[in-house]
Amino acid sequence: MRRRTLGWLLVPFLLQTACQSQEELKQEKYFVEGYQLYTEHCANCHQTDGKGLEALYPPINGSDYLKNKEKVICLIRYGQNEPIVVNGRRFNRPMPSNPQLTDIDVAEITTYIYNKWGGETVITDVKEASKVLDTCRVQRQR
Amino acid sequence: MGERDVITKEVDGKTVTDTAYYQIPGFRFTNQDSLPVTDKTFDGKIYVADFFFITCPTICPKMKTQMKRVYDQFKNNPDVMLLSYTIDPKHDTPAVLKEFATSLGITGSQWQFATGPKEEIFKTGKSYMVVAQEDAGAPGGLLHSGHFVLVDKEKHVRGMYDGTTEEGADKLMADMDRLLAEYKTK
Numbered sequence: 001m002r003r004r005t006l007g008w009l010l011v012p013f014l015l016q017t018a019c020q021s022q023e024e025l026k027q028e029k030y031f032v033e034g035y036q037l038y039t040e041h042c043a044n045c046h047q048t049d050g051k052g053l054e055a056l057y058p059p060i061n062g063s064d065y066l067k068n069k070e071k072v073i074c075l076i077r078y079g080q081n082e083p084i085v086v087n088g089r090r091f092n093r094p095m096p097s098n099p100q101l102t103d104i105d106v107a108e109i110t111t112y113i114y115n116k117w118g119g120e121t122v123i124t125d126v127k128e129a130s131k132v133l134d135t136c137r138v139q140r141q142r
Numbered sequence: 143m144g145e146r147d148v149i150t151k152e153v154d155g156k157t158v159t160d161t162a163y164y165q166i167p168g169f170r171f172t173n174q175d176s177l178p179v180t181d182k183t184f185d186g187k188i189y190v191a192d193f194f195f196i197t198c199p200t201i202c203p204k205m206k207t208q209m210k211r212v213y214d215q216f217k218n219n220p221d222v223m224l225l226s227y228t229i230d231p232k233h234d235t236p237a238v239l240k241e242f243a244t245s246l247g248i249t250g251s252q253w254q255f256a257t258g259p260k261e262e263i264f265k266t267g268k269s270y271m272v273v274a275q276e277d278a279g280a281p282g283g284l285l286h287s288g289h290f291v292l293v294d295k296e297k298h299v300r301g302m303y304d305g306t307t308e309e310g311a312d313k314l315m316a317d318m319d320r321l322l323a324e325y326k327t328k
Contacts, residue, residue: 045203053207055245093245096199 027111030123034112037105041098042076050117056093058086061117069114073129074136076106103130163298169266171227171258174239179225179254181297188321189223189293190314192305193267193286195230196242201288201306208311209290210246213253215315221322224253227266229275229284231257271299290314294321 020028039048042060046052050061058065065086066072079097083090101109107129114120152158166181173179190212194202209224216222228234234242239255256263264275270291277285290305292314301317304310 044200047207053203053210054247056206056242057203092241 027123030108030111031115034108034110034115037101037109038112041101042109045095050113055089055091058084058089058091060113063087063117066114066118069110069124070132070136072113073106073110073124073132076109077101077133078136078140103133106133163296166293166297166299167269169262169269171256171262171266172236173251173257174236174243174255175251176236179256183254184223184225184293184297186295187221187223188295188300188318188325189225190318191225191227191270191291191293192289193227193229193263193270193272195228195284195286196234196238197230198284204306205288205290206246208305208308209253211308211311212290212315212318213248216318217252219322221325222252222318225256226253227256227263229260229263229267229286231260231263271302292317292321295325 045057046060047057050059052059060066063086065084075095077098079095081094083092084095085091104126107124107126110124110129111120114124168181170178170180190209192205192209194205196202209226213224228239234255234257236257239257243253243255267273267275267286270293272287272289272291273285275285276283279285288304288306290303290310291299292301292303294300300321301314303314303317305314
């Protein structure tokens with residue numbers, strides 16, 4: 001008898017997960033594809049757990065640099081040649097650029113990073129990423 | 143394990159056959175402290191060799207992540223050394239290698255980073271049976287294998303491991319323990 005009651009209680013929950021809203025589907029797509037792209041393009045150095053490697057490659061997980069989100073978005077595409085300070089520690093190695101990453105790729109990687117380690121629960125939409133990428137592309141050309 | 147040749151020789155007037163394992167030939171390069179590093183540096187040690195270059199964007203960070211695990215596991219073991227040859231000596235000078243090693247958390251001389259004339263390094267790569275060469279099509283312009291090569295105290299190659307994966311490094315470390323145990327019982 002008790003089991004049957006529990007089963008009925010689960011029905012609304014099941015219906016909800018079965019019919020995710022458009023928004024939820026989009027978030028899931030961004031996160032999952034972001035994870036795959038992160039694994040392919042970022043994890044070699046920054047590691048699967050995002051903790052980096054010693055003083056060679058800075059952490060993303062637990063990194064105070066995440067507060068510069070626009071810089072992070074540009075970094076993913078364009079790399080960086082100057083030293084970077086993360087959590088008070090200086091890292092001298094350049095980060096290679098990833099010109100092959102499209103705007104949606106960058107948006108999905110950003111979503112993955114900020115959902116996983118930046119405390120965010122919403123996506124970084126491709127429109128937002130494109131705007132930032134355009135701005136830093138123009139700045140770089142100056 | 144390892145390549146071997148069957149040789150025949152005369153002993154006490156009789157012809158006998160024996161098995162000769164392939165040995166790493168002599169080499170002479172410069173390490174991260176601008177000191178010579180040669181085959182003699184590894185006398186009486188088992189060691190793990192690999193080929194990499196600092197600006198390599200693809201497999202090298204993975205290899206260094208795994209080699210660092212090996213280093214941490216066998217740190218201060220007097221019977222164990224590590225040897226990473228750079229295949230980009232133009233960029234990877236002793237000073238650059240030193241900075242890299244320090245950033246990786248490496249101190250002392252247990253992990254040697256070797257640099258020298260490029261052709262010599264490519265030739266040495268062949269002696270470890272791994273690929274190291276220039277290739278315009280490869281990321282960074284250089285092509286090299288991601289293998290870790292385990293060499294015993296007699297300079298015989300005892301195993302090759304995938305240096306880009308945790309599983310490969312785990313297998314290497316297990317074999318290193320076995321090899322060290324072999325010497326203990328001798």
